[in-house]
Amino acid sequence: MMTIQWVALDWGTTNLNAYAIGERGQILDRVHNAQGMSRLEPREFEPALLHAIGPWLDEDRIMPVLACGMVGAQQGWLEVPYSETPCLPVSPETAVSVPVNDRRLAVRIVPGVCQRQPNDVMRGEETQIAGYLAQHPDFDGVFCLPGTHSKWVQIVNGEIRSFTTFMTGELFGLLTQHSVLRFCTKDPGWDDAAFLEAVETAMSDPGGLAAKLFSMRSCALLSGTPSETLRAHLSGLLIGSEIAAMRKMWRASDVVIIGDRENARLYQSALASFDITPLIYDDAQAIIQGLRSVAMAAIHAAEPA
Amino acid sequence: MMTIQWVALDWGTTNLNAYAIGERGQILDRVHNAQGMSRLEPREFEPALLHAIGPWLDEDRIMPVLACGMVGAQQGWLEVPYSETPCLPVSPETAVSVPVNDRRLAVRIVPGVCQRQPNDVMRGEETQIAGYLAQHPDFDGVFCLPGTHSKWVQIVNGEIRSFTTFMTGELFGLLTQHSVLRFCTKDPGWDDAAFLEAVETAMSDPGGLAAKLFSMRSCALLSGTPSETLRAHLSGLLIGSEIAAMRKMWRASDVVIIGDRENARLYQSALASFDITPLIYDDAQAIIQGLRSVAMAAIHAAEPA
Numbered sequence: 001m002m003t004i005q006w007v008a009l010d011w012g013t014t015n016l017n018a019y020a021i022g023e024r025g026q027i028l029d030r031v032h033n034a035q036g037m038s039r040l041e042p043r044e045f046e047p048a049l050l051h052a053i054g055p056w057l058d059e060d061r062i063m064p065v066l067a068c069g070m071v072g073a074q075q076g077w078l079e080v081p082y083s084e085t086p087c088l089p090v091s092p093e094t095a096v097s098v099p100v101n102d103r104r105l106a107v108r109i110v111p112g113v114c115q116r117q118p119n120d121v122m123r124g125e126e127t128q129i130a131g132y133l134a135q136h137p138d139f140d141g142v143f144c145l146p147g148t149h150s151k152w153v154q155i156v157n158g159e160i161r162s163f164t165t166f167m168t169g170e171l172f173g174l175l176t177q178h179s180v181l182r183f184c185t186k187d188p189g190w191d192d193a194a195f196l197e198a199v200e201t202a203m204s205d206p207g208g209l210a211a212k213l214f215s216m217r218s219c220a221l222l223s224g225t226p227s228e229t230l231r232a233h234l235s236g237l238l239i240g241s242e243i244a245a246m247r248k249m250w251r252a253s254d255v256v257i258i259g260d261r262e263n264a265r266l267y268q269s270a271l272a273s274f275d276i277t278p279l280i281y282d283d284a285q286a287i288i289q290g291l292r293s294v295a296m297a298a299i300h301a302a303e304p305a
Numbered sequence: 306m307m308t309i310q311w312v313a314l315d316w317g318t319t320n321l322n323a324y325a326i327g328e329r330g331q332i333l334d335r336v337h338n339a340q341g342m343s344r345l346e347p348r349e350f351e352p353a354l355l356h357a358i359g360p361w362l363d364e365d366r367i368m369p370v371l372a373c374g375m376v377g378a379q380q381g382w383l384e385v386p387y388s389e390t391p392c393l394p395v396s397p398e399t400a401v402s403v404p405v406n407d408r409r410l411a412v413r414i415v416p417g418v419c420q421r422q423p424n425d426v427m428r429g430e431e432t433q434i435a436g437y438l439a440q441h442p443d444f445d446g447v448f449c450l451p452g453t454h455s456k457w458v459q460i461v462n463g464e465i466r467s468f469t470t471f472m473t474g475e476l477f478g479l480l481t482q483h484s485v486l487r488f489c490t491k492d493p494g495w496d497d498a499a500f501l502e503a504v505e506t507a508m509s510d511p512g513g514l515a516a517k518l519f520s521m522r523s524c525a526l527l528s529g530t531p532s533e534t535l536r537a538h539l540s541g542l543l544i545g546s547e548i549a550a551m552r553k554m555w556r557a558s559d560v561v562i563i564g565d566r567e568n569a570r571l572y573q574s575a576l577a578s579f580d581i582t583p584l585i586y587d588d589a590q591a592i593i594q595g596l597r598s599v600a601m602a603a604i605h606a607a608e609p610a
Contacts, residue, residue, distance in 0.1 A: 074526075119523035149485075149519055165523070166515035167484070174479045179472070180454075207511030208550030210471035210543065214454055218424035218470070221379075238515065245513030 002028055004056050006064040006295040008288045009049075009107075011071035012124060013038045013148075016048070019288055020056045021295070027288065029056065037076045045077035046100055049107070057104040064298045065107045066095070066291040069124035072109040082114035082121065086159045089113065090130035090290055092297035106302070110294060113160055120165050124287075125151050128258045131289030132281050133158060141254035144246075144278065146239075146263035148173070152246045154253070166242045169263075172235060181213065181234065184220035189228030192269070198236025199243070199270045206244040212237055239270050250276055258286050307333055309361050311369040311600040314354075314412075315592045316376035317429060318343045318453075321353065324593055325361045326600070332593070334361065342381045350382035351405055354412070362409040369603045370412045371400070371596040374429035377414040387419035387426065391464045394418065395435035395595055397602035411607070415599060418465055425470050429592075430456050433563045436594030437586050438463060446559035449551075449583065451544075451568035453478070457551045459558070471547045474568075477540060486518065486539065489525035494533030497574070503541025504548070504575045511549040517542050544575050555581055563591050 002022050010017040014036035020029040035048045049065070050057075057063055068090075072080035080096045095108040112123030125145045133139060133155070143153040148169040154161045176185045201212070216233060219225040243250065250271060255278035257264045264280045271278050307327050315322040319341035325334040340353045354370070355362075362368055373395075377385035385401045400413040417428030430450045438444060438460070448458040453474040459466045481490045506517070521538060524530040548555065555576060560583035562569045569585045576583050 114523075114527055116527065118520055119527045120520065121523050121526055150515075164516050165519040166513075167518045168515050170484055171515055171518075174483055178479055178483055179475055206513070207546060208471075209514050210455075210473050210476055210547055211469050211550055213472045213476075214470040215423055215425065218419075218426050221426055222419055222421065222424045241512060242515055245516055 004028055004063070006066060006299065007053055007056065008291045008295070009053075009065055009067035009071070010069050010124065010127075010284075010287045011067050011076075012036055012069040016052055017284070017287070018053050019284070020053070021288060021292075025288075025292065037070050037073070040077075042077060045071070046102065046105075049105070050102060059104070061104065062106045062302070063104055064295055064302070065105060066110065066295045066298065067107060068110040068127040068287065068291060072096070072112060073123055078109060080109045080111045083111045083126070085113060085115045085163070086156075086161050087113060088130075088158065089126040089133065089160055090294060092294045095294050095298070106298065108294065108298060110291065113163075115163060120163055122151055122153075122163065122165070125153065125258075126160065127290035128283060128286035129153060129155070129160070129290070130293070131286035131291075132256060132258065134289045134293060139254070139256070141256065142246075142249045144250075144255055144257045144259075144267055146257065146259040146267050150242060152249055154249060164246065166245075168238045168242050172238055175213065175234060176231065179213075180217055181230070184217060184225070185227055185231040185234055187227035187231075189226075189231065191229045191232040194229040195232040195236040195266070196269065196273055198233040199240035199273060202237050202240025203244045203247075203274075206241055209237065209241060235266065236270070239266060243267070243270055243274075250274075250278075255279070256281055259283050309333055309368070311371060311604065312358055312361065313593045313596045313600070314358075314370055314372035314376070315374050315429065315432075315589075316372055316381075317341055317374040321357055322589070322592070323354075323358050324589070325358070326593060326597075330593075330597065342375050342378070345382075347382060350376070351407065351410075354410070355407060362407075364409065366409065367411045367607070368409055369600055369607070370410060371415065371600045371603065372403075372412060373415040373432035373592065373596060377401070377417060378428055383414060385414045385416045388416045388431070390418060390420045390468070391461075391466050392418060393435075393463065394431040394438065394465055395599060397599045400599050400603070411603065413599065413603060415596065418468075420468060425468055427456055427458075427468065427470070430458065430563075431465065432595035433588060433591035434458060434460070434465070434595070435598070436591035436596075437561060437563065439594045439598060444559070444561070446561065447551075447554045449555075449560055449562045449564075449572055451562065451564040451572050455547060457554055459554060469551065471550070473543045473547050477543055480518065480539060481536065484518075485522055486535070489522060489530070490532055490536040490539055492532035492536075494531075494536065496534045496537040499534045500537040500541040500571070501574065501578055503538040504545035504578060507542050507545025508549045508552075508579075511546055514542065514546060540571065541575070544571060548572070548575055548579075555579075555583075560584070561586055563588050
């Protein structure tokens, strides 16, 4: 078996993703489970981590575990103070060691980034951005990171200059699961044309979202519009509102989307209708590349002089 | 005891409101409970009604019960087809009789109103509008009916010309109860200045609502903004987005708000910051006055020739 050199840990509100990384940076193994921080008390974090990555540990060796995400938030394992914009997305020296009981573990959490004017916060996305920049150090432009809380991040000279977070994914979940629209959007399925049409609607008139939402219910009642059309329409309205608000950013800069395949595809097709061709970068790869420099610094610091 | 001439019944998704009306139109008694249509099977409607108004019934007399609201919807007691715009808000001849088992009851449901371009629906609000118009037959202008699904309705020559529904109240409920914002908006309390400031923010830039929402979370985390401020801010953002979208309507017309005291006050103060002074009309009074003409027609039709 090949030696695991370090562990990359993406630990968020709802999920834990761990990657066993080999000496040439390759992924040797991975673990995914639903032991997110929202389900854990502070004292349960170390046992949950051991449960996930125990098989990767050796008795006679300390494994560097580099973590990012909500694990460093107030309700996480250990609160790690934010870096403040403008700043590098990730600096190895700002990672914070977590006190652990198991001697085989050396856990460090990477800080999130905050912005003061206007107030905004991220935990995890800074690491993904660092991952892309590690491979493309000269990139100046805009990152779009779709998700529960989508982020648009402007990079100038390798630093995060400013960013904006949208509750887009969370709104989609609330509306399809808890609102009056749950009846008319409940069936899975998709309608690409309805998605793009709704993006266009939201772009040409970004206000009055609450009316556009209720209109979906009326279309189901009066015209029998099917669930797959309305589901795609809802997604298009929300994503369209988001990219409308970010128009100045993507019109003036190169855009890189970091996200899961499904979300990235949607944002890419929405932007493509305005002749923007964003590049897509895999989100897991971004995490690993983003934590890599921090892992290397930790490993070198631990080596005998 | 004074004779109850008829019963006005406002039966919605979550509540039942019944009013015992005397011969001079006065309210002799009222019942309010949570037996809304979302909690009832079709066969349970008549028992629920008898439970609520049983004490008002006589053995030797048939009581006219005039109903409006979601009781006439597909998931209600009996589906009553919509009237279609442009139309009178309520016409006595379109009320539909409900088959009942109890000989003391004569129940009729008033139709809701639908609009085809664009699709929109109402059930209950048409009756409130009819109530105001019964007392002010020459009114031309705009009604604002705040609530779970707020409506703005344009009246021309006594008819509903067009209307728009906003999910404003439902969004407020979803966000304060189910979203990441529930933590920072959970305490009751209110901040009028924060409300009006957020209305102004939404009016001057109606797009990007999902970013303005997440910003509240960041303000709580980074600046310790208190719950009462953020709760009022959220309400102001949502109501401000709504009145921004209806700007053309309220700028050009007289505005009457029909709603409960708390909601009516909020919309009134939001509009007042743009030098609009809407009139407020009580929502219960609106229901009773709106059903009155239908009740009178039913009573006259039942009289011996």
